[in-house]
Amino acid sequence: MAEKGVKRVAEKPFLTDIKTLRERARKHIENGAITAGYSADRETVVKLLNEALATEIVCVLRYKRHYFMASGINAESVATEFLQHANEEQGHADQIAQRIVQLKGEPDLNPAGLLTRSHAEYVEGDSLIDMIKEDLVAERIAIDSYRDMINYFGSDDPTTRRLMEDILAMEEEHADDLVNLLATMG
Ligand SMILES: [Fe+2]
Ligand SMILES: [Fe+2]
Numbered sequence: 001m002a003e004k005g006v007k008r009v010a011e012k013p014f015l016t017d018i019k020t021l022r023e024r025a026r027k028h029i030e031n032g033a034i035t036a037g038y039s040a041d042r043e044t045v046v047k048l049l050n051e052a053l054a055t056e057i058v059c060v061l062r063y064k065r066h067y068f069m070a071s072g073i074n075a076e077s078v079a080t081e082f083l084q085h086a087n088e089e090q091g092h093a094d095q096i097a098q099r100i101v102q103l104k105g106e107p108d109l110n111p112a113g114l115l116t117r118s119h120a121e122y123v124e125g126d127s128l129i130d131m132i133k134e135d136l137v138a139e140r141i142a143i144d145s146y147r148d149m150i151n152y153f154g155s156d157d158p159t160t161r162r163l164m165e166d167i168l169a170m171e172e173e174h175a176d177d178l179v180n181l182l183a184t185m186g
Helices: 018-026 042-069 075-102 128-153 158-184
Strands: none
Touching (some): 042 075, 075 158, 128 158
């Protein structure tokens, strides 16, 4: 409880004094970016990131399949969109793998179990419309799953949270692109 007359700002001092900060930074320097102040459950963060990594890779594979299989009147512009999304998902996969390594984890790139680790599904689709719909569903799965992860990371791991926020924003753009494609194709 604050005493009368004490300004409220004094109730929230800077969290760690500089001497302690400096001393802590010198311990366990082999942990690199993982400092004493890292308050997230690192193992869980790495596990979640590996699920996001699997999701991205499944999305790369599905978009690539759709890119090569796209045929029909509207195929060229749709195929271009599929390829662009495939490349962006690959970029996300790389960013996530990089962050896992920074957190002293190991990116799980084992093809065995990939579909189980992934949240999004791999559906080939019979027609161009089917493909777009399946990609849209996969984006919507990624959007909800990444939003959950972001809430979980909260302020315990702001860097991972921000990374996933940027990726989430792009998945929302992807979903928007796909829904617009569906609309133009009737
Ligand atoms: Fe992605
Ligand atoms: Fe996406």
